[in-house]
Amino acid sequence: MLPFLACLLWLAPATLGAIYRRSEGLPDVTFDFIIVGGGTAGSVLANRLTEIPQFQVLVIEAGPDNEGVFDLMVPGFVFNIANSAFDWNFTTTPQKGLNDRIITFERGHGLGGSSSVNGMIYTRGSSSDYDRFARVTAEPTWSWDALQPYVRKHESFTPPVDGHNTANEFDPRVHGTNGPILTTLPALLNPSIDSRMLATANQLKGDFVFNLDMNSGTPLGTGWQQATAGHGERSSAATGYLSAAVRARPNLHILLETRVTRILKSSGPGTAFRTVEFTSGAGPSSPRTTLTAAKEVILSAGSIMTPHILLHSGIGDKQTVSKLGIDSVLDLPSVGMNLTEHPFFAVTFDLNITDDTDPWGEVFIDPTVTNEAIALWNATQGGPLATIGRLDQIVWARVPPSTFNDNVPDPSSGSNSAHYEMGISGTATSLISGSSIVSPASRGTVSINSSNPFDPPLIDPGLFTNELDLTMARESIRALFRFVAAPAWKDVLIGPTAPLVNNPTDEFLNDFLRNTSFANLHPTGTAMMSPANAQWGVVNPDLLLKKASGLRIIDASVYPFVPCAHTQASVYIISERAADVVKAAWGVL
Template sequence: MFTLSGFVILGFFITSGLCTVYQQLSDLSEKKFDFVIVGGGTAGAVLANRLSEVKKFQVLVIEAGPSDEGVLDSQVPLFALNLQNSPYDWNFTTTPQKFANGRRVPYARGHILGGSSSINLMVYARGTVDDYDRWARVTGDPGWSWDEMFPYLIKVERFVPPTDGRNITGEFNPVIHGYDGMTRISLPNRLELPFDTNVRAAADELGGNFEYKLDLNGGNPLGTTWSQATIGGGQRSSAATSYLTREVLERRNLHVLLNTRTTRVQRSSNFRSDGPEFDYVEVFGNGNKSRIFQATKEVILSAGSIGSPHILFHSGFGDAKELQSVGINPLVNLPSLGKNLTDHPSFQVDFAANTTELNVLANSTLLAEALEQWNNSRTGPLSNIANNNLIWGRLPTNSSFDDPSAGASSPHWEFIPVLNLRPIPDPHVVAIVSIVSPASRGTLTINSSDPFDSPIIDPAFFTAPADVAAARDAIRNIRKFFAAKTWEGYIISEAVASAHAESDDELDTFISGNFATTWHPVSTAMMSPKGADYGVVDPDLKVKGIRGLRIVDASVMPFITAGNTQAAVYAIAERAADFIKHDWACRKC
C-alpha cells in the first residue's frame, strides 16, 4: 500500500519561537504548577485549554507521546488506519479472549498529542438521550443527563460545511449543532458514488428499521443516517488541532511537556487538612531521567481508560490484596478500579461487488493523484473517512435477553456500509458491525510492580449472551439490507468466510474467528453516587476519599454510550473544566 506515514517535524514549536511546548523533560525547569494534567489526549487537551483561560492558573500538561505536528497520517482522513501499529500507538493487545478461542486482539490507543482523537477513525456520534439520562440516574447527579449535557455537546462543536461546496440542507439538523466551538465537525464530501446512492435507495425501499434519519446526533439515531466526523476543511480535527491551537499554546501560563511518561502520583510530603493529599507526579523522560512535579491545587488524570488506572495501580490505588500480590504497597483501597471495562466489539462481513468505482487504496497512481488533490484543495476521496453512512438497529422486542442498552432510543448494533475499505483491486463492499450496547464487562489489571510494563487488558468480549445475539441480528439485517432490489447487479455475493453461516452456531463461529474492537474502552474508573462504597470517582470526578486528585477521561463513564465515545469525552471534559473553575473560585472565568 502506498503511504506517506510517519513524517514528523520534531522541535517545531521551539524553532518557531514558542516557549510553552517542551519536546523533552530536560527542557522544562519549573517544578510546581497549580494544575498538573497527566495526558494530552482528548480530555487533557480540553482541560489544558479551559483552565489556562484563567491567567492566574499555571497549568502543566504531561504527554507520553510526541507532537502531532507534521504527522501526515493524522491529517489525511483516509490515512487514519496507517496510525495503528505505528509509533503513535501504544500497541497494546488484549489477553486471550475466551469467545475467540484464545485469540488476542490488537488494542490501539493514541500515543501522540491529542491522544486517540489523533489516531481514531473520526466518526462523531454523541450517543443517545437514554445514555446520558442513565448516567444521571446511576450517579445521582442530574447534571449528567442529556438535557444538562446538551450545552456542553454544543460547546464542543464548530459545525462546518464539507469542502465540496454543496448545499447540505436536508442532510443534517442545524438546530442541534454548535457553530462556535473548538472541534470541527462536518458531513462527508459527496463523491457522487453509485454506492452511496444505493445505500439511500435501499433505506427508502426497506423502511422500518432502515428508515432514513435526518441527524444521528439528535439523541435517537435509530435508522440510516449520513455520517458526521471530526473533520474540518477536509482534514482531521483532533483535540490537539482544535483545543491546542498555536494561539492557545502561546499562553504563558500553559506548559505542554511531550515525550514524557508519567509513572505514579505520590502523597504530599507537607500534608495539610485543607490541601491536596496527592500532589506529586513522578515522570520519566529523555535518557530515563526522572522528575517530580507538584500540583498546588489538583492533579488531574486524563490518561484514558487504560492509562489512568494503570498509573493509579502503581501509585497504590486499587484492591489492596491485588496490589500486594504484585508487590505494591496499598495506599488507597479502591476495589472498583480497573473493573467494569466496557468496549464495543467489532467485526466485518465482506461482499463481492460489480462496480467500476475506483479504489484509490489499491492503485498507487490513483493514490498519488488523490493525495495531490487533497494537498491542493482538501477535497477528493482522501478528505473523507471510510464511510459516508451509518445504520443503527436494535434486537427484536421479543428477544429473550435482558436489554443491556440504556433504553429504547439506544441501538444494540451499528452497521457501517463501506466501499473498498482495503487495498485490494477486486471491487468489494464491507459491512462493519459494532455492538454498541454491550453487556459484557472486563477488567484492567497489572501483574508487575514495574510501571513500564504494559497493563493486562481483558475486555471479555462476547462473554454476555446478549452481545452474541446482537451480533447475529446485525448480520441478518445486513443480508436483508443488501438483498434490497436497488443492489441487484451491484452486490454479487457474500464472501465465503460468512456466506454459509446460517444457524446461530454457524454465525457464532464466524463472529468468534473475526471480531476485533472499535477501540472504545470506558468505565475502568467509573462514577458512582457521592458516598457510595463502590466506584472510583464521585459525580464531580474527584477520586473517592481523596483531596486534590481528579480523573477526567472515558474511564469515568458509568456505562458506555451507544455511539463513538469521543463526543462524550469532549463533553465530559468541558463539564469538568467548569467543576474545577468553580471549585477554585473562578465562577466568571
Template structure:
C-alpha cells in the first residue's frame, strides 16, 4: 500500500521556482532517451534522479540562464502513463513499469516474509506513484532537525516560507495552510461515507475525553501541531496528481529552457574522481552512466557539483558503488575505498503498517467500481472529460496522528521528536485494498492502515555482492519489529482503531460487520493472538529514510548543508538525509 513518501521537496534552500505553471505537456525538446544525443559532456550541475526532490533542485538551478543542468533519471517518461495522473488509479503503479520493484530481505519478525519496496521508476520518482497525501510534519520534528544539525535554519519557523513557496491553498478551503507555489493541494475532491464517520467519531471522543483527547479533531494538520484527526490534504488539485514532475519539471521543459537537459532510461552507475584535480580530500566531478548492465559506459562532468537525489535506496547504493561507505564492508566486496564513511547505508528506518480490512454494512464503498470494468471505464471517461468524480480522489480521505498514552512512555526514551509529534497514525480507505490478498468477489469493505510513525527499529542497506552496478538490487533490511517498542506501539494503534469503532458513528446500523479473517472486529483476544496477527499482516508504508543522515558530527554522512562529509563536489538532496535519533514522521511531499 502506497500512502505517502518522505521527501525533501520543500526543504532545500533552492526551493520553489518562479516558472509559470502550464496545463499542457507541450514539446519537451530537452528530454533525451540516449546519452549519445546530449550536446556536451560537461554541465555546471548534474542532478542524479528526477524524483520528488531532484526535479525541484534542477528547476531552481536552471532558473539561472548562465548555469547548465543535466538531470539523469533511470526510469521512463511519466507523460503518457495514465495511472500516474488519475488519483484513484495510483495502486496500478505498484509493480508496474514505473516501479523499481524492489523487495526486502526476509524480515525475521514478520515470519521471514519479504515485503515490497515500491520506488518510483519514472519522472517524478516516488511522487508519481504514491497516494498524494500532503503533510508538513510537526514543529517538533523540524526543531529536532535544527538541533541535530546545529543549524537553526532547519527549524519550523524559517522552514515555513519554503513550504509556502511549494504549494497553494486548497480551493475548497483557502483558509488552510499552504502558500503560493506550483503544487495544487486540495481537500478530498470526492468525499465518501467513510470520511464523515472518521471525523464524527473523533469529535465524539473529544467531547467525552476533553481538550486533551488523544483522538481530537483538527481542522488543519499542517500548522505545526500535527496531532489529531482531519480530512486529508492531497496533491490532487483540479482532480489530477501533482507530482514534482507535474509541478516543476514539465513546466520548465515546456518553456524550452535552453540550459536544462533531462536524460531518461539511463542509470548512474558510479561517481568518479576528476583527473588532475588538486585537492586534499577526494573530489568527485564525474558521473558514469549506462542504459543496460552490459552496455556502453558514458561519463558526464560537473563543473560545480553533483547532487544525488536518488532516494533513501538509490543514493546510498550509488555512494557505496563509488567507494564511499564503511571501509571493511567495501573492501570485502573488492571496491576501492575512496572515503571511509561508516554510516552510509546504515540508520535505515521505515514505518511499519498493519493492514486491517473490515466487512461493512454498506453499499456505498468503491468495491463495486474496482470489480466492474464497465463502471471503471465510465468513471475514467468522466475524469478525462472534466477531472471530476470518484477517479479524482485518492483511496482515502481522512487520517489521524496520535501519541501513545503517557503510561506507555514511562521510563523509556520517547521515540517521537517532541510532545506535539505523533507516534502512530491511522488511515482510512473506502474499499478492500488488495495489498495482502485478493479482493473478494462480493461484499463491501473498508481498509484501515495502522502505522507506527516513530519506530525504534533500525535497518540497513548494503550491496548484494561484488557485482557492482545499479542494475543489481541492493540488500534492503528494514528490520521491522526488531525493537519491541514498535510491537507495543502497533498493538496500541490497533487498540485505538477498535476504540474508534466502538463509537456511535460506527455502531449505528451495525456498520462494522467483522474483521476479514476473524469472526469478530478484534485482531485477537490475547496478546499472543494479536502479535501473531501483526506479524502476518504488517507491511510498510514506503517511507524509507536515514541512509545518508545529516548532522553536526563527523560520523554523520552529510552536514547541515547536505554536503557529503569527507568529499568535495557531492551533495545529497533526498529523504536519505533525514537524521534519525528520535524519529517522528518525516515530512511528506508529492
C-alpha cells in the first residue's frame, strides 16, 4: 500500500498546484510577495496570503518536498531524520561553556522546516512571555491577550489515536478546534510510570503540583504532554498549511531545492529591498537568478539562515561585512546577535518496576518488532509508531527566589514562567528526565566568515556562558532528586544512574552539565524586534526591516526573548498575527 501511495504522492505536484524545482518553469507573472523559506512561518504566510485571490505569492525553499516521506509522517520515527536531506546538518562552533565541545545543531531543510523534523512537543509558554514581547517592543498587540485569536486559529485539538478517556488530561477551553495544525495527547499510556508521576504531583504539590493544561498561559507544575500530531501522523506546517487544497490555489507557487543567496537593494533613492537572488545550483559558481516582488519580500528562513542571508546581503554590522569583502548596504549591528537557546541535558535514575506496563517494549530495539509496528502503522495509522514515544508528562518549574539579586536578575519573563523543564519518561528499569533551562541568561551569535553564501553559518549558541544558567541547571537536577524521593517511587527507585551520584556537589554537577549537555534546538532572537524608534534591533514591531522598506522578517529570529517553551507553537501564533499585519498593510484585512 505505501509504495503505491508514495508513487501517487510523487506525482501529486503536477496535479495539486504549482510546485517547481527549477526557476525556468515559473510562470510569467508578477509576484506580489516572495517568501524566502517554506518552513514553519513561511508555510503559514503562504497559506494566509493566498487566501487573497489577487495576491500572487512565490515561496522559495532550499530543501525538498515533505510529501510522501515516510519518516516525516510517522511520529515514532522522529529520530530517523537527523543527518538526512531534511536536515541542514549544521554544527556549532566550539562551545566554551561545554568544555569546547562542538555539537550538532539540527534544523529543518524542506517544506515545513523544523516543524517537519522536530520532536513535536506543543507548548505555548507563559502569558508573560508574550506580555514581555509587547512591553519590550512598545506594541501591545504582541501581548498574550491580544494574541488569543491566533492562539486558537492555528490549532485543531484531536483525540489521542488510542481513543482513551482524556478526562483530567487537558482543558478544552484553551484549545482551538478548527485550525490547520492538529494537536493531541499521548496515546499508549504507561500506567506504571504515569500513576507514579501523578501521585508525585499530588504528594509533593508546590513546584510539582498538577496542572490540568500547560498551554493555558500558566505552565508551571506537572501536566500531560501535548504534541503536534493527529490520527497517527505528524502534523507540520507543511501538512497543515500547505495541504492539497492550498497547493491547488492558482496564486501560490512553490520553488523547491533552490537557495536564496542574497536580498538585493533596489536601485534609486531610498533603501528598499524587494529583489531576491537565488540559484538551484550547489555551489558558489552556480548561475544566479533574480526576481523582484511587487509588494514585499518576506524573509522566513529561521533563526539561523535569516541572519546568514542578511549578512551576505550586506545587511548587518558594517565593519563585519566589509572585512569579508561584502558591500555594506545597511548598517544594522544587531543582525545575528542575541541568539538565545535552551541548553538540554538528560538525567537518569535506575528503577526496578515489576508491574511493567511499558507498551513499547522492544519496538525501537528488535528489528522484528519494529517491522511489525511498521506494518501495523501502514494498515491502521495506529500502534506504537503513531505516537511520539514514552513521554507522557512534563514538569515546568522555577528556581528559588534567593537565586537572584540586584546583580543577578531573574531572566524569566515573570512569576508564571518556568526556569526549567523536565520531560520525564520511563521503562521498567529507567526513569529519564530530558531537562532544559527554558529561561536562559546566556546569549550567542550567528555570524559568517566568508563572502561565499554556500559556506555554513557560524553558530555559537553560547550555552552555559552565563554562570546563572549553570546555577539553574544544578537546581533542576536537585529538584529531580526531590521528585523521585516522593513516596510514589519508594518501592521502585534504585538510585541515580552513573555517572550521576547521590548528593552531588556543585563542582560535580558543573562537570556533568558541561560534558553532557546539548542544544534543545529552539534558537530565537537573531533578528529581534524593538520599538520603532530604537537604535537597536533588526525589525520594527510591524516586522519591517529597520531603516528600510520592502523587506519584512517573520520567523523566530524576531523574538526579543526566547519563550519558556518549545518554540514551534509560538511561531504558529506569531506568524498567524504577522499574516494579518501584512494583509492590513496592503488594505485587505
